[in-house]
Amino acid sequence: MGLTLSEKILARKCGLNTVKPRDIVIAKVDCAMMTDILGPRVQIGDAMKRLGASVWDPERVVLIADHYTPAANEKQAEIVAYTRNWASEYGVSRYYEGQGACHQLLAEKGFDLPGSLIVGTDSHTCTSGALGAFGTGIGSTEMLGVLVTGEIWLKVPETVGIRWDGRLSPGVMAKDVILRVIKDLGHAGATYMALEFSGSAIRHMPVDERLCISNMAVEAGAKAGLIPPDEITLEYLESRAAQPYTALAPDPDAHYARTLTYGAAGLVPQAACPHEVDRVKDIPQLEGLDIDQVFLGSCTGGRMSDLTAAAAILKGRRVSPRCRLLVTPASQEVWIQALKAGVLETLADAGALIQAPTCGACAGLHSGVVGKGERCVSTTNRNFIGRMGSVQSEVYLTSPATAAATALEGRIADPRKYL
Amino acid sequence: MNAVGLNAVVIRGRAHKFGDNINTDIISPVKYMDLSPEAMSEHAMEAIDPGFAAKVKPGDILVAGQNFGSGSSRETAPLSLKHTGISAVVAVFFARIFYRNAINLGLPALELAESESVRDGDDLEIRLLDGWIHNHTQNRQYAFSPMPLKLLQMIQAGGLAAQLEQRLHIDKIK
Known part of the structure; x- marks a missing residue:
């Protein structure tokens, strides 16, 4: 076999x-x-x-x-x-x-x-x-x-x-x-x-x-x-x-x-809801939920294609005053690439704070810890209780595109309407 | 005191009962990971059970449902439990990395389908070699597959690193 x-x-x-x-x-x-x-x-x-x-x-x-x-x-x-x-x-x-x-x-x-x-x-x-x-x-x-x-x-x-x-x-x-x-x-x-x-x-x-x-x-x-x-x-x-x-390569008879x-065509944007990664819903079910912080970054969602997808949605628009948008590119190489491509400029013009490449916010260590009662949309990989800060905070995991659309509205938003 | 020393073949203590999917962020919160293992352990489980570490007495047993220890690879999770005095962890099943980490640290991790029936505070006695747990409070007995002798020896030595050290010491004496 x-x-x-x-x-x-x-x-x-x-x-x-x-x-x-x-x-x-x-x-x-x-x-x-x-x-x-x-x-x-x-x-x-x-x-x-x-x-x-x-x-x-x-x-x-x-x-x-x-x-x-x-x-x-x-x-x-x-x-x-x-x-x-x-x-x-x-x-x-x-x-x-x-x-x-x-x-x-x-x-x-x-x-x-x-x-x-x-x-x-x-x-x-x-x-x-x-x-x-x-x-x-x-x-x-x-x-x-x-x-x-x-x-x-x-x-x-x-x-x-x-x-x-x-x-x-x-x-x-x-x-x-x-x-x-x-x-x-x-x-x-x-x-x-x-x-x-x-x-x-x-x-x-x-x-x-x-x-x-x-x-x-x-x-x-x-x-x-x-x-x-x-x-x-x-x-x-x-x-x-x-x-x-x-x-x-795997064998054909593996x-x-x-x-x-x-079928990929039928998939709509998804989010993992607090406090488990498998508690996943379609974004249209969650639209309108108030968000205090949007985190775009990490080894899951902070690469060049992620920043580019977010920038395409944020270009010429402004982050809602209701929430903050934090960006941490996945690496210094991505940081420089995004800088030279004008992606960081687009994100910063929209109101994003551009930070150093680090694991900080994702693991609740620094550079974007969330407080009691706050709700965060994050492009990272875990939303366990207390993961990004307070045990009384909530984390929703989404794609960078959904995160960008959410930052614009200060509420969970479907990125497809900003394309 | 090392709670799982040479008497590790028999473990007796109170059950601390938890549910399913207790992840490593709960067992070993990341915000305390810059502390020493002893100081870190004071915060074990605090997101869902503040004061847990203070309640545990050496010999106590943590009993949980499915998927105990999911999430991070942090060995500080079983290490913190060990430092609180927890002498064994019993669960329906474990997340892969936690399971290996616990055993490597000399903390017995036992799979038991009947974990659900154990109640918080039950007086449990685990016979590691024989493969059974007696619940003195409920007067019930549960059987589990005993660990292979090699792993039991590692647990008695206090974990893989301690066992390697012992071997190295014996080699030097020879």
Whole structure:
């Protein structure tokens, strides 16, 4: 029987011709990523000292200070400093600080390579699947094991096939696609499974949009969310790939635990309502709900295509005085690209506050925390209770287009009327 | 005191009962993640149960419904629970990363379909090796699949890192 993309990658990474779901394999890791908030400071630094261990291959470790940058207080600054010093002490030269959100940087800097196994101390490491890698989130102790041995034991997941045929309607984005999938799977519906996306709607998407889809696979409980590499993937990597790679594809006779099939044309803008990512409704059901803050940014919804989509709606218009619009590009590269393309100017002219590329607001750390009684529309990936600040605040997750339309009205709004 | 030391084969304490989909933002709120693990643990569960950490006594058991520990990969979630004194977590099922993190930290995570029938405050006794839980309050017994011996050894050692350290120490003595 043929293999799904996940099975094929994991087989290759443990030196076997084939694997099947539920096999436990010991796989070689291509890239181990840590952040500042869940980096060496949690368990790892102390344990490595006690063990007297060194990093198995510093070239394969990427350390990204993104959650506490720019630091909002002394404690955050100290954690970033600890992270920076740890990188230096253990010979990790791939250290990035204040350059953007880790998942965006793994893609931009060419670490997300087709066929590779990427582990990270952040649950959204499944983002790497957009470029045909098996990316998954792990805890600190597991990362300690990876740092020392370069290997990890994994249970081969079953794969759920997700197929989107046709073309999305104007004003409907990748975010709407993945929210709809999470609605149907449920937030634990793919626990211990991999998602594999296919169909013409996915194939037409630029890498920016694909990253948004894979990013949220974990919100259905999935271990990974892969998109088989194609010409768009290879073109994106042409100037970026950090090393040579072998693109793998699922076999035509691969076995899927189940397959969900959608027609893209019928999808309307979606929103995940408080406080669960699978509590998804169509935007027309929510229109008119008062909003205090719109957040456009993050590793889910702060890429160039996201900022461009928002700017197209905001161009020549003004953000409602009833709410504030905060923009944090996903990375410094996106920031500069959007600056040079005039996108930041359009957004700022409309009344947006343009901020540094950081995880701050998404995780309720800084740069856009919401207070008691406030309601936020956000292009990020989680709306758990208290996620962006007060436990008495509410977060609605939407696409960048919906976020822009909402900012104009100060109420949840359908972007399709501003196209 | 390490609540899951060498006596980890038998755990006895009060149940702290929660519902479905308790995510890592609830267990380990991000706004306290710049604190030490001990200080962080004082805020565990506070979004839905303020004062939780103060109520827990060493040996107590957290019992929840489906999908416990969903969300972030933060190991501070099981670490915080461990620091409050929680000695085992029982749920219908767990989110993947939390499950591995808990066991790697030496905190037993047990899947039990009957979790729903446990009430807050029930006096529970868990026999890790034998694979059963006795509910002394309701005079009921529940069976679960015992963990493999290798994982039990890891739990008794206090987690994967502690176990590695022990091994390293033994190697040096040899």
